[in-house]
Amino acid sequence: MxxxxxxxxxxxxxxxxxxxxxxxxxxxxxPTDASAGDxxxxxxxxxxxxxxxxxxxxxxxxxxxxxxMLPRDIGLLMGHTGVAAGxxxxxxxxxxGVLAAALGRAGASVVTYExxxxxxxxxxxxxxxxxxxxxxxxxxxxxxxxxxxDELGELDRRFDLLTLDTADAPAVVEHAPDLLVPGGFxxxxxxxxxxxxxxxxxxxxxxxxxxTYETIQREMDVDERGTRPxxxxxxxxxxxxxxxx
Amino acid sequence: MxxxxxxxxxxxxxxxxxxxxxxxxxxxxxPTDASAGDxxxxxxxxxxxxxxxxxxxxxxxxxxxxxxMLPRDIGLLMGHTGVAAGxxxxxxxxxxGVLAAALGRAGASVVTYExxxxxxxxxxxxxxxxxxxxxxxxxxxxxxxxxxxDELGELDRRFDLLTLDTADAPAVVEHAPDLLVPGGFxxxxxxxxxxxxxxxxxxxxxxxxxxTYETIQREMDVDERGTRPxxxxxxxxxxxxxxxx
Amino acid sequence: MxxxxxxxxxxxxxxxxxxxxxxxxxxxxxPTDASAGDxxxxxxxxxxxxxxxxxxxxxxxxxxxxxxMLPRDIGLLMGHTGVAAGxxxxxxxxxxGVLAAALGRAGASVVTYExxxxxxxxxxxxxxxxxxxxxxxxxxxxxxxxxxxDELGELDRRFDLLTLDTADAPAVVEHAPDLLVPGGFxxxxxxxxxxxxxxxxxxxxxxxxxxTYETIQREMDVDERGTRPxxxxxxxxxxxxxxxx
Amino acid sequence: MxxxxxxxxxxxxxxxxxxxxxxxxxxxxxPTDASAGDxxxxxxxxxxxxxxxxxxxxxxxxxxxxxxMLPRDIGLLMGHTGVAAGxxxxxxxxxxGVLAAALGRAGASVVTYExxxxxxxxxxxxxxxxxxxxxxxxxxxxxxxxxxxDELGELDRRFDLLTLDTADAPAVVEHAPDLLVPGGFxxxxxxxxxxxxxxxxxxxxxxxxxxTYETIQREMDVDERGTRPxxxxxxxxxxxxxxxx
Numbered sequence: 001m002x003x004x005x006x007x008x009x010x011x012x013x014x015x016x017x018x019x020x021x022x023x024x025x026x027x028x029x030x031p032t033d034a035s036a037g038d039x040x041x042x043x044x045x046x047x048x049x050x051x052x053x054x055x056x057x058x059x060x061x062x063x064x065x066x067x068x069m070l071p072r073d074i075g076l077l078m079g080h081t082g083v084a085a086g087x088x089x090x091x092x093x094x095x096x097g098v099l100a101a102a103l104g105r106a107g108a109s110v111v112t113y114e115x116x117x118x119x120x121x122x123x124x125x126x127x128x129x130x131x132x133x134x135x136x137x138x139x140x141x142x143x144x145x146x147x148x149x150d151e152l153g154e155l156d157r158r159f160d161l162l163t164l165d166t167a168d169a170p171a172v173v174e175h176a177p178d179l180l181v182p183g184g185f186x187x188x189x190x191x192x193x194x195x196x197x198x199x200x201x202x203x204x205x206x207x208x209x210x211x212t213y214e215t216i217q218r219e220m221d222v223d224e225r226g227t228r229p230x231x232x233x234x235x236x237x238x239x240x241x242x243x244x245x
Numbered sequence: 246m247x248x249x250x251x252x253x254x255x256x257x258x259x260x261x262x263x264x265x266x267x268x269x270x271x272x273x274x275x276p277t278d279a280s281a282g283d284x285x286x287x288x289x290x291x292x293x294x295x296x297x298x299x300x301x302x303x304x305x306x307x308x309x310x311x312x313x314m315l316p317r318d319i320g321l322l323m324g325h326t327g328v329a330a331g332x333x334x335x336x337x338x339x340x341x342g343v344l345a346a347a348l349g350r351a352g353a354s355v356v357t358y359e360x361x362x363x364x365x366x367x368x369x370x371x372x373x374x375x376x377x378x379x380x381x382x383x384x385x386x387x388x389x390x391x392x393x394x395d396e397l398g399e400l401d402r403r404f405d406l407l408t409l410d411t412a413d414a415p416a417v418v419e420h421a422p423d424l425l426v427p428g429g430f431x432x433x434x435x436x437x438x439x440x441x442x443x444x445x446x447x448x449x450x451x452x453x454x455x456x457t458y459e460t461i462q463r464e465m466d467v468d469e470r471g472t473r474p475x476x477x478x479x480x481x482x483x484x485x486x487x488x489x490x
Numbered sequence: 491m492x493x494x495x496x497x498x499x500x501x502x503x504x505x506x507x508x509x510x511x512x513x514x515x516x517x518x519x520x521p522t523d524a525s526a527g528d529x530x531x532x533x534x535x536x537x538x539x540x541x542x543x544x545x546x547x548x549x550x551x552x553x554x555x556x557x558x559m560l561p562r563d564i565g566l567l568m569g570h571t572g573v574a575a576g577x578x579x580x581x582x583x584x585x586x587g588v589l590a591a592a593l594g595r596a597g598a599s600v601v602t603y604e605x606x607x608x609x610x611x612x613x614x615x616x617x618x619x620x621x622x623x624x625x626x627x628x629x630x631x632x633x634x635x636x637x638x639x640d641e642l643g644e645l646d647r648r649f650d651l652l653t654l655d656t657a658d659a660p661a662v663v664e665h666a667p668d669l670l671v672p673g674g675f676x677x678x679x680x681x682x683x684x685x686x687x688x689x690x691x692x693x694x695x696x697x698x699x700x701x702t703y704e705t706i707q708r709e710m711d712v713d714e715r716g717t718r719p720x721x722x723x724x725x726x727x728x729x730x731x732x733x734x735x
Numbered sequence: 736m737x738x739x740x741x742x743x744x745x746x747x748x749x750x751x752x753x754x755x756x757x758x759x760x761x762x763x764x765x766p767t768d769a770s771a772g773d774x775x776x777x778x779x780x781x782x783x784x785x786x787x788x789x790x791x792x793x794x795x796x797x798x799x800x801x802x803x804m805l806p807r808d809i810g811l812l813m814g815h816t817g818v819a820a821g822x823x824x825x826x827x828x829x830x831x832g833v834l835a836a837a838l839g840r841a842g843a844s845v846v847t848y849e850x851x852x853x854x855x856x857x858x859x860x861x862x863x864x865x866x867x868x869x870x871x872x873x874x875x876x877x878x879x880x881x882x883x884x885d886e887l888g889e890l891d892r893r894f895d896l897l898t899l900d901t902a903d904a905p906a907v908v909e910h911a912p913d914l915l916v917p918g919g920f921x922x923x924x925x926x927x928x929x930x931x932x933x934x935x936x937x938x939x940x941x942x943x944x945x946x947t948y949e950t951i952q953r954e955m956d957v958d959e960r961g962t963r964p965x966x967x968x969x970x971x972x973x974x975x976x977x978x979x980x
Contacts, residue, residue, distance in 0.1 A: 055327010082300010572790010
């Protein structure tokens with residue numbers, strides 16, 4: 001059962017229906033049929049509104065096993081590849097799982113590999129929170145513990161999209177032409193120039209032209225003094241590399 | 246029936262199964278059961294590979310009635326709102342329809358308003374190409390001719406997401422709190438500072454805090470001389486404004 | 491007499507020749523003939539090297555009466571206007587005086603107006619530190635207390651460059667054609683879009699076409715893991731507006 | 736004698752006093768005492784105004800032997816190093832000479848090396864146009880034909896600033912500590928990540944910490960529709976590396 005957000009007094013809590021919220025604002029049993037828009041009350045009378053989890057909530061509430069990919073980078077990856085409901089995605093490494101969850105929520109069937117078994121266990125719980133654990137209707141995310149390079153022989157090689165956020169990316173993309181359907185995409189997130197270049201060169205060596213993007217996103221300040229880009233800059237996250245079979 | 250791409254000799258053609266491709270490379274009847282990966286041959290012996298349409302293909306092959314939103318901006322909108330399969334989206338104005346199509350392909354049910362009836366007719370054909378015309382399974386896009394401001398009274402007011410790429414945005418967002426479910430998002434694409442500010446101020450006046458982003462995306466050049474950001478810059482597209490109920 | 495930097499033990503102190511440095515590292519009398527490269531010793535034996543003041547030192551050691559313009563913005567202003575030794579510059583408002591000092595050090599004769607008399611006094615001391623107080627050889631900076639708008643009638647109207655970092659900029663640029671030699675430049679630093687636009691429109695109304703620039707500067711991280719733009723972004727400072735008579 | 740600009744009918748011509756301008760607008764003898772603001776007339780009656788050459792004019796009117804450094808990058812170099820009148824600068828390679836000319840015009844004494852003797856001859860003529868040929872009062876630029884690496888032994892090693900726009904930069908910066916006064920700056924313009932990194936690592940190996948900057952500059956569009964960053968982006972030029980002795 002998908003978790004819901006309880007929002008009140010400027011706070012947010014994530015609970016599954018049937019669970020109990022205990023805070024200094026009182027105790028609240030979340031009904032098993034809680035649905036978005038319901039207003040619940042703690043035994044001390046504090047009101048919490050029930051909300052469905054949305055993408056940005058996953059970023060904020062997932063248990064983290066590393067720095068998760070930012071919503072903007074997940075979005076850019078979705079926009080440049082045009083990922084759609086029904087797509088089959090091969091992902092490595094899972095990490096916190098925000099990318100896999102976002103793709104699953106957009107209707108894709110995602111198989112994702114995480115080498116660290118503890119991280120994989122956390123990612124599985126995160127997929128349950130996101131409502132995309134295996135075997136639900138619509139999109140789904142199957143978190144597998146292991147190294148995708150060891151499993152390539154076992155995989156049905158008909159993926160629409162291969163997404164990589166791992167230091168192994170150059171070694172994996174060498175197999176991209178074998179893993180993808182015609183017209184399928186590779187998308188790689190790569191923080192450093194050197195690893196980015198190695199991935200681009202490997203893609204080139206297997207006949208796939210890469211387009212690599214760097215994105216600078218700034219918030220705009222709009223207040224009574226006027227309008228301007230934020231004086232607090234947003235720094236570099238990673239290069240996004242795209243190639244198509 | 247969803248159109249397919251025919252790719253060969255460095256060219257791409259979009260045809261529906263059952264149609265005929267006639268070019269200087271020969272004549273080719275596209276079988277009604279054509280599917281991705283099939284290799285077809287013209288009567289002159291030129292081979293074309295069949296590919297499924299993907300998001301970026303829509304951007305390239307849709308008939309245009311104006312400048313369509315770039316894949317990067319569509320992606321950023323999806324990433325920042327976390328749009329998911331099953332979401333209900335209200336969109337205005339449709340234009341070429343690339344945003345509505347992308348949301349529909351990610352499993353959302355989209356109602357989109359276009360004031361110009363000829364543009365709306367083109368957008369409907371584009372939705373057919375994208376496989377998201379009304380009443381298919383999964384996501385869908387219902388293109389309606391008209392001004393969304395005139396129709397607000399008629400709409401079931403339970404949208405997860407309100408997306409606006411129209412000069413009317415400030416007038417529409419005034420109704421955002423009535424149109425959205427709790428936790429639902431408004432996303433507005435706004436090319437100019439002045440219109441962006443008017444939208445942000447209107448959202449503020451109805452109790453919704455806005456975050457506004459500006460995005461600079463550059464391609465990286467990777468060649469034998471070295472690695473560097475492209476000397477051909479990518480210019481401004483629009484500000485993206487997000488607010489949550 | 492121009493101040494010198496005393497650099498040692500990872501610290502920097504600014505003193506004029508003849509002054510005494512007293513710190514926990516000991517007491518040091520700065521000889522009146524101290525010159526760059528000399529190594530001086532405190533009574534406790536700590537060595538300090540004498541350095542000439544350079545532009546970036548002014549930014550770090552000037553007494554501040556507000557946020558000084560960044561070295562990058564001063565440089566951009568110098569590069570876009572091509573300011574040269576012998577140029578006559580009219581500047582308002584002085585503030586901390588880093589721009590006026592940089593122009594004076596590049597050989598220009600600068601007259602600068604500061605409305606706040608305490609700020610003007612601080613700026614005068616900063617000019618002494620920079621070695622560009624009035625009547626030295628080479629460039630010089632004459633800090634005047636007052637509102638440049640009140641003084642326009644008194645000024646000899648043959649400036650090569652008019653530089654403005656003041657909320658009054660739109661009112662001042664209205665007089666730019668009267669103040670400048672043919673081919674002379676106006677340069678305005680403007681933090682907000684609205685004030686920038688007002689300046690650009692006023693320049694247009696007096697027959698001067700403006701070019702307005704926004705600059706994003708990022709540091710690159712180069713370490714053993716690889717090379718990448720800094721994850722700590724540098725935010726917006728101000729728009730730079732240039733127009734030529 | 737420094738050349739002047741003749742500006743009229745939307746055109747600009749560069750001539751030295753005493754020369755003749757012959758165009759379809761008529762013939763005009765430039766008086767030897769022509770000075771800024773004079774209005775001259777061709778034998779056909781077309782008026783030209785005399786203007787002093789300024790920095791941006793050098794960029795537009797110098798004979799080019801390669802892509803000259805942009806005014807913005809020259810300015811950033813001047814701002815980050817705080818170059819001042821009287822500074823001694825060692826520059827390589829000269830190229831078109833816009834950087835050397837700008838530094839000379841700001842009062843610096845510049846020695847610049849160009850390996851290609853034809854390029855060096857063009858640069859010398861450009862310095863004459865800019866009024867900074869050797870032995871004038873104020874700043875000056877001495878263009879020498881040769882490889883700076885071969886001449887290091889001959890140079891008086893007391894430079895305030897070492898500026899490099901050459902593929903040899905890593906080899907030259909190895910000698911930076913020997914060439915600079917205490918507190919003196921190295922500034923390197925480097926188009927590619929790989930060469931930039933090699934320069935940074937070499938500086939590190941000789942005990943000089945480098946700060947490397949990348950700059951994105953955009954023009955703002957201000958018209959009746961509104962205000963926005965230009966839709967025509969400005970691309971990458973080069974990384975700027977700064978280190979201080």
